[in-house]
Amino acid sequence: MSRKQYSKELKLELVKKHLEDEISYWKLGKEYGIEASIIRRWGHKYETFGEDGLEKQNADLCNYSAEFKKKIVLEYLGGNITSQDLAAKYKIHAPSTVRTWIKQYNNHEDLTNSRKEGVYLMAKNGARKNTTLEERINIVEECINTGCNYASTANKYGCSYGQVYVWVRKYKDKGIEGLYDRRGKNKAISQLSDIEKLKAENRLLKAQTQQQQMEIDFLKKLDEIERR
Incomplete structure (x- = not known):
């Protein structure tokens, strides 16, 4: 019996519903008629390799010098x-x-050798990392500075691709408030002084402004190339 095939778009949709809307794999499986274990496997691949992990053919991931x-x-x-x-x-x-x-x-980043197939770019087995508010601010700032390169940011800070993606998304949707860990274990936004909040907001806004300028410069360079 052949295995049923699912599109990358569907996989990504379900994984994001789990990460962003916090819908359990079990509920998603019941709603879409797909085994929860299958959706969980997609989530693991996304946490580990990002969107590339959801491609139908991913045997050659991470094999480039x-x-x-x-x-x-x-x-x-x-x-x-x-x-x-x-x-x-x-x-x-x-x-x-x-x-x-x-x-x-x-972006003047070094192009390095990719790791061999089966060796994860992020934390071992895509493990989620416990972080403080300040760490999440640093991670979001780093990710924005790299043009939202979730994989390299996750690798640098030892957290999962999915975590970085969600934190950046929450910051863009809700600002600093979106980075507050509502499980209550870390320092709350309300406990930050006005100066601390202002400094954090300024850092992230500066990162966004710099990235937007880099995008503009990049598009100008491409336009110059096309005119040759």
């Missing part, structure tokens, strides 16, 4: 080929992977 990545980026910046064509030409997992390398290069 720094030299190969740089070669692809430079070929793209040469202006004669698209990210989609590069992915097809070199059998790269997805065009989004190429775009990630391009963004890292333009």
Whole structure:
């Protein structure tokens, strides 16, 4: 009996409902007629590899050398080929992977060797990390500064991709208030002084402004390439 296939879009929809709306895997499974264990497995892949982990074919995740990545980026910046064509030409997992390398290069991040298949980029087994409010602010600031590169931020701070994604999303939706851990174990927003709140808000707004400017500069560079 063949295994039923599910689209990446459906997988992502259910995983985000679990992470953002805090709907249990069991309830999602009952609503969509899918085994809860299957949705939980998707959640684990998302926590570990991000959206790429939900692709139908993901055997070649994390198998690219720094030299190969740089070669692809430079070929793209040469202006004669698209990210989609590069992915097809070199059998790269997805065009989004190429775009990630391009963004890292333009953000002056080092293009490093990917780890071998089966070795996670984030915390071991996608484990969730307990954090303080200040740590979450630092993580969100870092993620925004890297152009919302959830994977690299999660790897740097030893937390899961899903955690970083949710914190950034909550900050964008609710500001600093969205980063408060409502389980009551960490310092509450109301306990922050006005100066502490202002400093935190200014840091994150500065990060957003810098990233927006980098996006503008990046688009200008692409426009110049296309005009050649």
